Amino acid sequence: MSEVKDQLLYSKEHEWAEAVSANTVRVGITAFAQEQLGDIVFLELPEVGAKIAKDDNLGTIESVKTVSDLYSPVAGVITKVNNELIDSPEKVNSEPYGAGWMVEIEVEGSTEEALSGLLTAQQYRELTEE
Template sequence: MSEVKDQLLYSKEHEWAEVIGDRTIRIGISDFAQHQLGDIVFLELPEVGAQVNAADSLGSIESVKTVSDLYSPVKGTVTKVNSALIDQPELVNEDPYEGGWMVEIEIEQSAEEALENLLSAEQYKEFTEDQE
């Protein structure tokens, strides 16, 4: 069974979101998603300063099996990109919640408002059980 971290929120597209500052959200893909994708070989991530809307594509993730879009669970401005993933995309497989995070986004509204449509860890566990 995939690891689901209780302190994170999750999208139905398998991104996780973590509040790391008053208006900063860190985003990556879930352990479930990286297992489904297989060995990740390339990531295309947005530029710092890019404006994103919730449910918009942030970039793509290429694995030996497929290419998938990475979606933003929130609206805001990309303030940081995990540049380590450019040379080491396998970090997403090895550690999707720490070393494999992808971007940080500064949001305009409160974190509670920005994240209200995401799933709790328990809801995400139930959601993914149907897909395994």
């Protein structure tokens, strides 16, 4: 069974989201997603300053098996991109919830409001066990 962190929230598309300040959310892919993809070899991420809507394409992730789209679990403006992943995409495999984070998004309003439609850890566990 894949690791699911209780303090995070999750999308049905297998992204995780974490409030890192009153109006900033950090986003990455789940351990389940990276296990399904296999060895990650390339990432395409948005530019800082890009506006993104909830469920918009956030970029692509390429593994030895396939290329998949990444989706934003929240709407807002990209304020940080984890550029270390460009040179070391394998960090997504080894630390999907740590050094493998992908972007930070400044949301309009509160993070609580922005994250309200996402799955809890328990709901995500149930989704991935189906």
